[in-house]
Amino acid sequence: MFVDIHVHVRKTPGPPRGGKQSYVTPEQLLERYDGLGVEKAVLLPGVNPECTYVPQSNEEVIDIAQRYPDRFVPFCNVDPRAMTNSPDAPLGEILEFYKKMGCKGIGEVCPNMPFLDPLVLNLFKHVQNVGFPLIFHIAPQIGGTYGLYDDPGLPQLERCLQMFPKLKFLGHSQPFWAEIGKLETPADRYGYPKYPIKEEGVVPKLMRRYPNLYGDLSAYSGYNALARDPEYAVQFLNEFQDRLLFGTDICAPDTPTPLADFLLDLKKSGKVSEEVFWKVARENAIKLLELE
Numbered sequence: 001m002f003v004d005i006h007v008h009v010r011k012t013p014g015p016p017r018g019g020k021q022s023y024v025t026p027e028q029l030l031e032r033y034d035g036l037g038v039e040k041a042v043l044l045p046g047v048n049p050e051c052t053y054v055p056q057s058n059e060e061v062i063d064i065a066q067r068y069p070d071r072f073v074p075f076c077n078v079d080p081r082a083m084t085n086s087p088d089a090p091l092g093e094i095l096e097f098y099k100k101m102g103c104k105g106i107g108e109v110c111p112n113m114p115f116l117d118p119l120v121l122n123l124f125k126h127v128q129n130v131g132f133p134l135i136f137h138i139a140p141q142i143g144g145t146y147g148l149y150d151d152p153g154l155p156q157l158e159r160c161l162q163m164f165p166k167l168k169f170l171g172h173s174q175p176f177w178a179e180i181g182k183l184e185t186p187a188d189r190y191g192y193p194k195y196p197i198k199e200e201g202v203v204p205k206l207m208r209r210y211p212n213l214y215g216d217l218s219a220y221s222g223y224n225a226l227a228r229d230p231e232y233a234v235q236f237l238n239e240f241q242d243r244l245l246f247g248t249d250i251c252a253p254d255t256p257t258p259l260a261d262f263l264l265d266l267k268k269s270g271k272v273s274e275e276v277f278w279k280v281a282r283e284n285a286i287k288l289l290e291l292e
Contacts, residue, residue: 003285004041006218006247009064015053024253026064036260040071044108047077051110051146062101076103079111080123087118092126099130104289107135110146115156124160128167133288135216138175140189147173152186154179154202161210172216177225179203192224197232207240218247223259234271241276245284
């Protein structure tokens with residue numbers, strides 16, 4: 001039923017986080033998926049040291065995908081500081097290698113650096129040249145967190161959308177999805193606003209203006225963007241039905257996945273059509289990644 005555009009998995013659970021298992025194993029993930037109705041998923045390696053206790057190799061994700069080729073699709077990931085830690089590093093050499101290894105995209109890109117840092121722009125340039133879609137995580141600050149930094153209103157992201165028109169960016173995380181509506185205060189970017197969408201934020205405006213911006217609806221941030229105002233969610237899903245993608249962002253075995261039930265309820269109630277539901281649930285991902 002669903003294609004999950006965003007999940008993290010490891011061969012072994014890895015170091016515990018807060019006394020709990022930090023990463024789901026392939027076998028545990030498939031058990032979750034059989035219950036959720038997820039037919040296929042995109043595996044995202046964690047290579048940036050800011051976002052993982054122990055960086056993960058692209059090879060581990062590729063190996064897992066090769067063990068379960070009918071269920072998993074590998075993405076690769078490259079830190080913009082790789083190779084020479086310079087804005088002219090030939091990162092395309094790495095990306096081309098992993099493309100030949102079967103990777104379908106890059107992400108989740110999480111270094112805690114500004115979008116307009118020359119090293120990040122260099123990465124975007126090479127990703128565009130290789131033809132990969134790119135999943136990014138936005139951070140609300142520099143330091144003490146992970147993700148590419150942008151200011152309220154996402155001006156740096158907008159500049160990147162202009163600079164790399166052929167690069168398909170998939171937006172994700174709290175600071176991105178909080179701006180589906182106009183922020184009451186900049187601090188709302190740090191969490192999950194619960195107030196309804198009284199006035200549109202910058203995310204729908206950017207999606208109208210830039211056809212290379214897509215929405216990764218994974219994690220609580222994507223779910224909250226819709227659930228905070230179900231009436232606006234229907235409008236948003238209908239307008240951007242060709243560029244929104246279902247995801248879970250499962251990391252630990254017990255990661256909640258409320259988006260699945262939310263979308264199914266919208267379909268069952270007739271608030272969104274079968275066509276819109278299936279596009280978001282699976283067809284957009286299949287088209288984007290050329291899986292059929």
